[in-house]
Amino acid sequence: MTVLDMKNVGLRLGQTDVLADISMHVAQGEFVSILGPSGAGKSTIFRLLTGALDADRGAITCNGVPLTDDQQGFAFMPQSDALMPWLRILDNVTLGLEVQGVPRKEARARALPLFADFGLVGFEHRYPTQLSGGMRQRAALLRTVLQGRPMQLLDEPFGALDALTRMQMQKWFESRWKSARWTTLLVTHDVREAVALSDRIYVLSRRPATVIAEVAVPTPRPRFDCPTSADAHALEAHLLDILLTQTGDTL
Amino acid sequence: MHIPLPRRSGAGLTRGLPAVLSVVSAFALWEIYVQISGISPLILPAPSRVLEQMLLNREVLWRNTVPTLQATLFGFSLSLSVAFVLSVALDFMPRLRRALFPIFVVSQTLPLVAIAPLVVLWFGFDLTPKILLVTLVTFFPMLVALVDGYDSTDPEIEELLHSMGASKRVVFRRARLPSAMPYFFAGLRISITYAVVAAIFAEYVGARAGLGIVILNAKNSFRPDLVLAAVVISSVLTLALFAATALLQRVALRWRDAKGDQ
Secondary structure: OEEEEEEEEEEEEOOEEEEEEEEEEEEOOOEEEEEOOOOOOHHHHHHHHOOOOOOOEEEEEEOOEEOOOOOOOEEEEOOOOOOOOOOOHHHHHOHHHHHOOOOHHHHHHHHHHHOOOOOOOOOOOOOHHHOOHHHHHHHHHHHHHHOOOOEEEEEOOOOOOOHHHHHHHHHHHHHHHHHHOOOEEEEEOOHHHHHHHOOEEEEEOOOOEEEEEEEEOOOOOOOOOOOOOHHHHHHHHHHHHHHHHHHOOOO | OOOOOOOOOOOHHHHHHHHHHHHHHHHHHHHHHHHHHOOOOOOOOOHHHHHHHHHHOHHHHHHHHHHHHHHHHHHHHHHHHHHHHHHHHHHHOHHHHHHHHHHHHHHHHOOHHHHHHHHHHHHOOOHHHHHHHHHHHHHHHHHHHHHHHHHOOOHHHHHHHHHOOOOHHHHHHHHHHHHHHHHHHHHHHHHHHHHHHHHHHHHHHOOOOOHHHHHHHHHHOOOHHHHHHHHHHHHHHHHHHHHHHHHHHHHHOHHHHOEOEO
């Protein structure tokens, strides 16, 4: 079943054509990545989905229903963790539910059992500044997951982490995803991350963005526990080649 | 991302020591100078004499401190309410902000010496003109702090809230208002130091009682020791109010001090 369907979406912001013609879809339980050069408009696609921007052309549907301004289909995780420094972790995590109108007590009851899976036990009543980068990112992800939306949008969730933490987080995320099967759309410019996590990958061109490649990743999971397979290597090389030749600066 | 403040600990006493020492030695120097030079107390009374006069006149001083404290507290409460309500209105209506802000700035350019007698003329010798003058002097720093504080909100946090389906009102309450709190307390600390002085000035211009009246009468009867006695009380009041806001800030902004342990 298709959760997200975008058909020939175009967007112009002021004088810049940001999105020329974007068509993509995400099925239930599928992990899809959007790969593209910096400034290609990857995050702009998310802003369309969260209702921060309206498309000029094309159609976007969520579970078959056209997207409206007050959409409730997507749980969004911004690039920075965007945890509120004045709220304790537990309150940060339940923020989405409370905005939806869920009583605080019930929101907490839903959140607390998940703290173990997210490696945050014992930190429920800490403030975000008291947590490491990886823990903050996991808290932000827990906040995203807890909203119970049909689909989650992750905007470079591991981009700000140091290399070692990033690898640990990706590995942890893969194992979480394998058991939960959240329908996920990930924006990234990290080819390895896209190949390691996704079922399918869309490659975007430079601005104005179009989809220049759609690649399926057949490698079986888990992918992080064993050395990178030859298939995955070939795929990474292929994607890098597309990115470098078709989207890089022409020197 | 803010830089975590250094955590306060039991070392507070030792850190306060230099301040205490410098104040004490300043008064000691003053005392010694007056004793050695034999200068007339009508020109410069020694600290010991000021203290002595405070004790001798404690009943009069206390009777006149109460109205000043009243004017300060009522005026400041009004100022706080006005600043908050206005800041919210200005945040939700940017056009109103452009229309009204110049007026607020102009209100701060009015010389108190000219305005105070007029306000007394219009509102009489009671509490009202004092409250109004304290409000006029103190609301602006808080208003500016709040308005700037709302704008300091992390755009990613706002976008996150929008993505959760939050209305403008919810975004304000959950993100913009808490983001403004550190700014607000900075403005509050500035405002509170003006409050007592403004109340005394308002009394000086026209009142039945108050520290301003004590100062006026003492000056007219060539009693600098009594003037200084009133000044000491005024300083103590301001320091106490300042300490109260600092305490309030520590409670309200606990999260800023949180680092390492709990």
